[in-house]
Amino acid sequence: MSERPYRSEVWADEDDEAARRDVKPLTREQAQALREKDPxxxxxxVxxxxIAVGLVVAAVGVLLTGEAAIGWSALYGAAVVVxxxxxxxxxxTSRLSSMSPGTSAVSFMLWEFVKIAVSVAMLALAPRIVQPLSWPALLVGLVVCIKVYWVALAWRRR
Incomplete structure (x- = not known):
């Protein structure tokens, strides 16, 4: 009978071994410098x-169309994100979420589920809350506010 290799041995290759040998832990000073360089x-x-972008989109909508309903719809779209x-x-950012890596992962999944559920509920309630509702204005406010994440990533690179 041949002895079966461990699963990790099956997938291991020379590049992995070389990469593991080349990894050196950072010193405290190096880690601090890295945090300062890329905060x-x-x-x-975000x-x-x-919030600021949502207010601007709603104001621009009202200024361009002269209709308050457009502004309220765009503002509600921003609220669906905010x-x-x-x-x-x-x-x-709570203490519970940062107790351990496992707790952080579960917390992230839980809060992501809450985020999606609240977003869907707010979209479903939109016709009852904002009257008259302009779906195009709501979607513009929503999409523009979602794209703010990319602006935050650009800030981080500076």
Whole structure:
């Protein structure tokens, strides 16, 4: 009978071995320099920027069309992004979420589910809350606020 290799041995190759040998842990100073060079983006900064962008989109909608319904619809579209994003930011920045890597992963999945559920519920309630509702304006507000995440990534690179 031949002895079966462990699963990790089956997939291991020379490049993996070389990569493992070349990895050197960072010193405290090197880690600090890396954090300063590439700082993390606060989720609250992203939420605040989304609020500002949502207000601008709603104001531009009202100025271009002269209809308040367009502004309210765009503002509600922004809220569909901001409210769930703020809930997730609150959940992910709590002490419980950062206790251990496992807790962080479960917390992330839980808050992501909450974020999606709240977004879907808000979209389903939109026709009852905003009257008259302009779906195109709502979608413009929603999409523009979602794209703020890319702006946050651009800030991080500076």
């Amino acid at each position: 993390p983006v606060s989720p609250w900064r 939420v605040a920027t989304q 409210v769930p994003g703020a809930l997730m930011a609150r959940g992910m």
